[in-house]
Amino acid sequence: MSTPSLAALPIRRLTHRDLTACADLSEDRGWPREEHKWGLLLTAGKGYGIDDPEGGLVSACVVTEYGPHGRPTLGAIGMVLVAERHSRQGIGRRLMRHVLSAMGTTPLTLHATPNGRPLYEELGFKVTGRVEMLRGHFTAGGPAPRTATRAATAEDLAAILSIDEEVFGTDRTHIITRLPAFADQLHVAEENGRIIGYAGAWPNMETHVVGPLVARDTETAKALITSLAAHTDRPLRTDIDVRHEELLAWAKDHGLASVAFNAVMTYGITELPGDWARRFAPLTVAAG
Numbered sequence: 001m002s003t004p005s006l007a008a009l010p011i012r013r014l015t016h017r018d019l020t021a022c023a024d025l026s027e028d029r030g031w032p033r034e035e036h037k038w039g040l041l042l043t044a045g046k047g048y049g050i051d052d053p054e055g056g057l058v059s060a061c062v063v064t065e066y067g068p069h070g071r072p073t074l075g076a077i078g079m080v081l082v083a084e085r086h087s088r089q090g091i092g093r094r095l096m097r098h099v100l101s102a103m104g105t106t107p108l109t110l111h112a113t114p115n116g117r118p119l120y121e122e123l124g125f126k127v128t129g130r131v132e133m134l135r136g137h138f139t140a141g142g143p144a145p146r147t148a149t150r151a152a153t154a155e156d157l158a159a160i161l162s163i164d165e166e167v168f169g170t171d172r173t174h175i176i177t178r179l180p181a182f183a184d185q186l187h188v189a190e191e192n193g194r195i196i197g198y199a200g201a202w203p204n205m206e207t208h209v210v211g212p213l214v215a216r217d218t219e220t221a222k223a224l225i226t227s228l229a230a231h232t233d234r235p236l237r238t239d240i241d242v243r244h245e246e247l248l249a250w251a252k253d254h255g256l257a258s259v260a261f262n263a264v265m266t267y268g269i270t271e272l273p274g275d276w277a278r279r280f281a282p283l284t285v286a287a288g
Contacts, residue, residue: 006050006058006091011098014047014060021057022047025081028056032205037284040182041079044175045287048099050091058083059091063099064287065106066170073170074273075103077110078286092116096123100267107268111239111285113260120265128271129264131285132248134256135207135237138229141254145223152186152198159195160188167214169273175283184208187227189220199224200283201232210238213281218246221280225251238281247280 014022019042023033041047045064052058061080067073077099082092100108100123111131112120121127152160157177165171179186183200185208190196197215201208210228215221221244229236236256240248241264252258262285266272272288282288 006086006089007094009050009053009058011048011050011095014042014049014062016042018042018047018049018057018060022049022060022079025057025060025083026079028083029081031081034204036182036203037286038079040178041284041286044178045076048095048102050095052083052086056083058086059095061095061099062286063103064175066168066172066175066288068171069174072103072106074269074288075106075108076286076288077108078284078288080110080116093119093123096120105268107266109264109266109269109272109288111262111282111288112265113262117263117265123267125265125267126270127263128266129276130242131239131262131264131282132242133237133239133259133262134248134251135235135259136256137235138225139255140226140229145219145226147189147191147196147220147223149187149189149223149227152180152188154180156188156195156198160198163195163198164212164214167275167278169275175287179212179283185228185231187224189215189224189227196220197224197278199228199281201228201236202283203234204237206234207237208232208234209284210236211281212283213238213240214278215280216278218244218250221247222250239285240281241276241279243276244280 049060050058065072183202
């Protein structure tokens with residue numbers, strides 16, 4: 001029996017049962033397996049993929065929708081991968097065109113690596129921002145943060161959801177309510193009994209990723225990072241909007257080093273909704 005051409009292979013929806021195949025695909029491209037993150041994305045978002053007749057996946061990606069159920073106001077595309085043996089054959093383009101068609105008029109965003117950016121520009125995405133990935137062991141020092149922080153409790157969830165929707169510009173309840181189980185730590189910052197920021201630290205291979213990081217101002221963001229770092233021996237990793245120059249300089253002074261820059265791109269909107277000044281780092285660049 002002849003092997004069908006790649007162009008003839010159907011694109012299907014992925015589920016949590018495809019987690020191992022997705023992690024294998026990540027590893028095939030030299031990315032970490034990131035099974036914990038894949039698990040979240042495949043349950044909270046919509047996965048799309050192409051099966052390889054020889055086993056595994058030819059390609060995969062995930063779309064995380066935000067806003068009212070069934071009527072999303074924003075979709076974030078992430079984890080766009082094509083197996084090394086099938087690269088440079090137009091498969092990524094075909095999968096992305098399928099996603100664009102499936103999402104209709106819903107505005108989209110993604111974080112693009114330098115290698116992926118040309119394809120997304122060809123498809124009509126525009127660069128609207130940039131994030132810098134930092135990684136390293138956090139070293140305490142300097143003046144102690146003045147903002148009070150503590151571990152979040154169940155009673156804080158309503159306030160966290162409220163501030164998150166205000167800052168992000170759309171409803172993310174289905175993501176935020178998963179944080180207590182997904183993250184190893186979830187902390188809030190407060191002033192006079194009012195929550196003014198929150199942040200999570202979740203396990204990703206040998207690191208703890210700091211994200212989301214939502215805060216009233218830079219000092220609050222510093223306090224939240226310091227609080228999370230005090231409760232882990234792992235290196236921290238985070239992706240900070242480059243407009244937050246003060247926070248980036250502070251983080252580098254405390255042991256985190258620059259790893260890479262990714263472009264923030266949008267499709268169907270000229271800029272992301274919400275308040276960038278209080279949006280310091282995403283949960284993961286794969287989910288916007």
